[in-house]
Amino acid sequence: MFADLHLHTYFSDGTYTPEELVGHGVRHNLKGMALTDHDTVEGCARMAVACAAAGIEFVPASELTAEIHDTELHILGYFLDTTHPRLLSELAKFQLVRQNRIREMVARLNKLNIPLRAETVFAIANCQAPGRPHVGRALVQEGFCATLDEAFDRFLKRNRPAWVPKEKISARDAITLIHEAGGLAVMAHPGLNRNDHIIPELVAFGMDGIECFHTKHSTSMSEHYLMIADQHHLLITGGSDCHGMNKGKPLIGGVRIPFAYLERLKARALERRAKNQVRTATV
Numbered sequence: 045m046f047a048d049l050h051l052h053t054y055f056s057d058g059t060y061t062p063e064e065l066v067g068h069g070v071r072h073n074l075k076g077m078a079l080t081d082h083d084t085v086e087g088c089a090r091m092a093v094a095c096a097a098a099g100i101e102f103v104p105a106s107e108l109t110a111e112i113h114d115t116e117l118h119i120l121g122y123f124l125d126t127t128h129p130r131l132l133s134e135l136a137k138f139q140l141v142r143q144n145r146i147r148e149m150v151a152r153l154n155k156l157n158i159p160l161r162a163e164t165v166f167a168i169a170n171c172q173a174p175g176r177p178h179v180g181r182a183l184v185q186e187g188f189c190a191t192l193d194e195a196f197d198r199f200l201k202r203n204r205p206a207w208v209p210k211e212k213i214s215a216r217d218a219i220t221l222i223h224e225a226g227g228l229a230v231m232a233h234p235g236l237n238r239n240d241h242i243i244p245e246l247v248a249f250g251m252d253g254i255e256c257f258h259t260k261h262s263t264s265m266s267e268h269y270l271m272i273a274d275q276h277h278l279l280i281t282g283g284s285d286c287h288g289m290n291k292g293k294p295l296i297g298g299v300r301i302p303f304a305y306l307e308r309l310k311a312r313a314l315e316r317r318a319k320n321q322v323r324t325a326t327v
């Protein structure tokens with residue numbers, strides 16, 4: 045029994061619908077799937093329905109872009125209460141930041157005599173959490189670039205002329221928000237960022253787990269983070285980080301973790317919910 049706890053749909057920067065993603069999950073024999081779209085839980089309701097129909101355990105989640113001491117990191121929130129008012133209002137703020145960032149990127153392109161319109165990007169994105177891939181697709185659709193790679197290489201990559209840095213939530217605030225929404229905070233793909241030095245501080249903030257298995261982790265990297273998980277008593281997660289057809293072939297199926305990790309996560313999330321309820325009842 046296997047699970048994939050890191051997946052994106054077209055509600056952020058993936059290309060699949062929740063239903064298509066679950067279809068792929070069925071083909072790869074997954075028994076558990078988490079939807080971790082960036083800064084949104086918009087796709088969770090449909091994904092839950094599709095998973096239920098396929099007999100797959102669904103984990104509602106989101107991936108937040110955070111920072112600590114000027115180091116960027118991605119924090120996954122698992123088993124979120126997707127109706128939690130403060131979670132939704134904070135996500136709405138991140139989404140507004142993303143939408144303003146698209147306008148700024150388009151303004152920079154306009155200054156380079158590329159008459160792209162923000163509305164074209166928003167129409168392509170058709171979701172609350174638009175990002176650079178949508179600007180890239182708009183550049184291709186309107187004939188300003190031949191491929192998405194060209195769009196990133198010429199304009200959208202870090203330090204390229206249309207690149208706009210993203211405002212980020214502090215890691216501490218991200219972890220607190222996830223906990224308030226009944227969820228578990230997990231450090232995403234630590235091997236990608238090579239920032240092990242921040243782990244003890246994240247643990248001190250109450251971080252619950254670490255993503256040991258990821259498409260871009262080598263076997264030795266995964267072993268390294270399993271050791272760190274053991275040292276800090278962290279939960280272990282993993283997933284493919286599939287974005288659909290955005291990056292060539294879909295990554296789903298490439299990283300599958302034992303279902304038991306999902307069960308441990310779920311047990312801990314239930315404990316958190318119970319604790320949150322006691323706290324609410326006593327204030």
Ligand code: AMP
Pocket residue numbers: 057082174175176177192193196197201210287290
């Ligand atoms: P954003 O969150 O708006 O900064 O966009 C980040 C997303 O852009 C990543 O999750 C990838 O999906 C995509 N991306 C980043 N670099 C590239 C690239 N060189 N080519 C294609 N997609 C990319």
Ligand code: ZN
Pocket residue numbers: 052057058082287
């Ligand atoms: Zn992404």
Ligand code: FE
Pocket residue numbers: 107118232233
């Ligand atoms: Fe990420």
Ligand code: FE
Pocket residue numbers: 050052080107285
């Ligand atoms: Fe991701």
